[in-house]
Amino acid sequence: DGGITQSPKYLFRKEGQNVTLSCEQNLNHDAMYWYRQDPGQGLRLIYYSQIVNDFQKGDIAEGYSVSREKKESFPLTVTSAQKNPTAFYLCASSRNSPYGYTFGSGTRLTVV
């Protein structure tokens, strides 16, 4: 079945370390997105990519980096520059059309 796979489901990071969240899709979707979810703030866009080898900053890109070397993959790196990285991270993809997004099951990142 087609879908989006995010891994790992839970991730713990020590302060000062970089960590990479994986997102893979087999839906042949052109566009992929990373959102951060915090209680009471809904989903906020971190980065998005509409084609391979190209991506744009979202509303809260500071302290994050991404790459899009393959259509199927859009990994997110949370760097040590991100001041408050503890959150739930959701990856999504779409056909670059207004039919809504398909979401992964998310990664819960906790800084210890």
Place this chain on the structure above:
Amino acid sequence: AQTVTQSQPEMSVQEAETVTLSCTYDTSESDYYLFWYKQPPSRQMILVIRQEAYKQQNATENRFSVNFQKAAKSFSLKISDSQLGDAAMYFCAYIGQTRSKLTFGTGTRLQVTL
């Protein structure tokens, strides 16, 4: 910039009753789409319903329907015959002409009681 506002942080409804969740948005665009997403405790985001701005007819999906008031920039979700499985966070979302990104509201937590 487009904004989406959900003014009800929490709502409660009895099983089999009807509940309406509110959403307003701000945009200067004429071509856009609006969505309601459901996020149950599993945290999986599920598309509930979609509305095209150019359509005057309100979208309906089984027990879920919307009241789309374009001039008022209002997009409410009505859930009829509420079921225990409807308990979740509900997010209203907007995507504009560039189709570049989906903008979400802050969500409404719906409780369903017996």
